[in-house]
Structures are given as structure tokens and as C-alpha cells.
Amino acid sequence: MRASSTAASDLPSLVMLNAGRINFDGKLDFSPLEKLANITQYDTTSEEQIIERVQGHDIVLNKEMPIPSHIVNSFPPSVKLISELGTGYNNISTSSCTSKSISVNSLPTYATSAMSQQVITSILALSSSLHTQIISLTKNDRTYMSQCHLGPLPHSEVSSKTLGLIGGLGTIGTSVTKTAQSMGMNVISTSSSKPVGHSTDIGVEVVDVERLFKESDYVSIHCPLNKDTEGMVGKRLIEMMKPTAFLINTSRGPILNSEDLIDCLKRGVIAGAALDVYGEGSAPPPALEEGSGLWGMEKVILTPHIGWQRLETRQRIVDMTAEGIVRWREEGKGNVC
Incomplete structure (x- = not known):
């Protein structure tokens, strides 16, 4: 047209x-x-x-x-x-x-404000099992309503929890940090330019990637896609996370190894994930093909790259x-x- x-x-x-x-x-x-x-x-x-x-x-x-x-x-x-x-x-x-x-x-x-809001929305939705409850109701399953409790579903406050930002000292990471801190969260981050142990002027401690994955209740990816970051977040790092922790990716799809994430989710290595980005280009990666992979997995919130929209x-x-x-x-x- x-x-x-x-x-x-x-x-x-x-x-x-x-x-x-x-x-x-x-x-x-x-x-x-x-x-x-x-x-x-x-x-x-x-x-x-x-x-x-x-x-x-x-x-x-x-x-x-x-x-x-x-x-x-x-x-x-x-x-x-x-x-x-x-x-x-x-x-x-x-x-x-x-x-x-x-x-x-x-x-x-x-998109600084929009992407920051997307990350915070994901944290709040994951902390309350909102996605799982909505899926249940759309299937006309009223178990959680009739029993008036959520059973084993995660449902917790975010205050006092640790948010780990991968490469999160840029404008979006800074915006996320300020909102997270206003909710009582502790924020740590990796950095390609600041040394481990450095503390920013808004109170974010720079840590190594292994410590970040081990200590964080929520891990959010904020680094650019390049030869050093492609496939960086895979089984090795995910398996360091707490079984109650969540992974969020609103940055670039290929930074996260989708097949490793699927495997870890199926084994209960982590509690869930929220993804707004997938493969590069217009076609979805195999991990998102209907009937396989991440599609329909209740532990995962999938959104169609809406952060900037x-x-x-x-x-x-x-x-x-x-x-x-x-x-x-x-x-x-x-x-x-």
C-alpha cells in the first residue's frame, strides 16, 4: 500500500x-x-x-x-x-x-518508559500467578475461585525480593530499577563497563553473572544482541537459579536459548518465565510453533513483542x-x- x-x-x-x-x-x-x-x-x-x-x-x-x-x-x-x-x-x-x-x-x-513498564508488569503478573489463573478461568475451570485459595501456585509480594538485571545499567534498566526499588525490591546488575563490586548512584550493585543468577528472584535481560550475548542465557545459567525464581526477556530473543529454557521449565528448575521477544525476523522460532515448545506452557507468559507498541x-x-x-x-x- x-x-x-x-x-x-x-x-x-x-x-x-x-x-x-x-x-x-x-x-x-x-x-x-x-x-x-x-x-x-x-x-x-x-x-x-x-x-x-x-x-x-x-x-x-x-x-x-x-x-x-x-x-x-x-x-x-x-x-x-x-x-x-x-x-x-x-x-x-x-x-x-x-x-x-x-x-x-x-x-x-x-521506548524507555514502555519497556520499563513491560518488565514491571511481567514481575507483578509472575509474582501473583495471574497468567495461570486467567488460563484456568478461560477453560471454565473455577477451582481457584471455588476453593478460595491458590494451593501451590506462587503468590507473593515483590518487596524484599531481588531483581537481577543482565546488562541493566542503561536507560531502560535504570528506569526499571527506580520502579522496582519503589516497590521495595533489591536490584543487582551485571555490566560490561563497570567492575564487579561497583555501586551506582541509585544503589545498584554490579555483580558477576553467576552470582546474579544464583541470588535473584527475578532475572531480566537488558543487554544488546551481539556475538558475545547471542545464546548467552542457557542451561548453565538457568540451572543456577532458585526453583522459585522467574526469567524475563524483553530485550532480544536470541540472547536466550529457548530450547534450554523449555527443558528447565519442564524439569521445574525455575518457576516460570515471561517473554516478549523471540527469534530475529518475522517468523517465530521452532520453540513457538503451535503445539510444541513454549506454546501453551502455563508457566510462561508469551506476548507478541508488545513492549514498544x-x-x-x-x-x-x-x-x-x-x-x-x-x-x-x-x-x-x-x-x-
Whole structure:
């Protein structure tokens, strides 16, 4: 689907390859971008259509769709900026962009509040077995209502519990920390930049990953996906957790080994998990195929990558992208930022 805004000869040309990814409800206001560029929008774009659709455009807007080197290398000379409508740009071949003097930017802080809220929501839902109770009622099983108690289901306060953040000293981790502390939780974190034993100005102790998994009642993943973190959370670390502990992933799917998690959940190694991210790309990984793996497992809360999808968060994508284009034009072109 294609839609064009007003055209002005003195404005750069901008194409949104998959605007439907952020404007799926038609509620976003694109006027901040319309003031800066002549816009062509596509709801969706396949990899085979990318080269055709960027022709003649100065700026390319993309949400999470892979743009590998062979695609970038075929971009026309007109393209000077790729703006990724998300927190990172590991889906884009930045080395190829550099060689073609194409700037790349992203929005690392647009979803700070939303993602923080997603983590806290997961903690509260897991602490009260909310998911299991809802499943029971949807099956017309009123056991928990008729007996007026939850039996063996986990149901506890979060105050005095320990929350462990994997790589949690960034903006989202800091936001999660402040809310968790306001509920009386103790927060610890790993860090790639701070030494073990360091204490941040908001009272988060930096610990090694083994201690974090052993001591935490809730472990939440907050690190970026790269060669060092892919598959990092697997059986070795999960088996260090308390049998009453929960694992939360709202960061990137491949950081967590899904098959190891399934095995540990089936063996009762941990009490449960909440996942908002899975494999990279649009197709779900085998662990999420209907009838197998995590699908239907009552110990697991599965959500379809909803952390960033709040209306205010998506509007912030548009607003911050416009601000980024202004900075790019003012600061010069040709660098990956």
C-alpha cells in the first residue's frame, strides 16, 4: 500500500518501507516528518522490493526489517540516510553503509518508559500467578475461585525480593530499577563497563553473572544482541537459579536459548518465565510453533513483542525520527551515528 504527502521541491525525499509496522492502527501523526521531507509510505515491503522502492529517495525509514550488505550495496547514490525506527541497528549492514557514505541512526531511548513498564508488569503478573489463573478461568475451570485459595501456585509480594538485571545499567534498566526499588525490591546488575563490586548512584550493585543468577528472584535481560550475548542465557545459567525464581526477556530473543529454557521449565528448575521477544525476523522460532515448545506452557507468559507498541511510544518514534533528521542535516552527512 502506498501513500504520498505534499510535495515541495526544496525538501528531501523520504520513503517509509514498512510504515504499517508502527502505524497499524492509523492513529499516528506524521506531520513532524511531513514538515521536513516529501514522504512516500508503504505499509509493508519485501526484501525483493527494497531496491526498487528506495530509488530517488534521500532518506529511508525502516522498522526492524533486515537490510543486509547485498541490499545496501545496491542502493542508489541518492540515499544518504537510513533511519532505523527502533533502539538499535543490528539488522542493517553498517559496514556497507559506511563504504557508501550512508549515515545510519536509531532511537535508543524512544521506548524507555514502555519497556520499563513491560518488565514491571511481567514481575507483578509472575509474582501473583495471574497468567495461570486467567488460563484456568478461560477453560471454565473455577477451582481457584471455588476453593478460595491458590494451593501451590506462587503468590507473593515483590518487596524484599531481588531483581537481577543482565546488562541493566542503561536507560531502560535504570528506569526499571527506580520502579522496582519503589516497590521495595533489591536490584543487582551485571555490566560490561563497570567492575564487579561497583555501586551506582541509585544503589545498584554490579555483580558477576553467576552470582546474579544464583541470588535473584527475578532475572531480566537488558543487554544488546551481539556475538558475545547471542545464546548467552542457557542451561548453565538457568540451572543456577532458585526453583522459585522467574526469567524475563524483553530485550532480544536470541540472547536466550529457548530450547534450554523449555527443558528447565519442564524439569521445574525455575518457576516460570515471561517473554516478549523471540527469534530475529518475522517468523517465530521452532520453540513457538503451535503445539510444541513454549506454546501453551502455563508457566510462561508469551506476548507478541508488545513492549514498544503503546500509542505514545509509537508517536515518539515519529517525533524523535524527525528530530534525528534535523540533527543529521545540521551536523553533516556520511557518518554512522
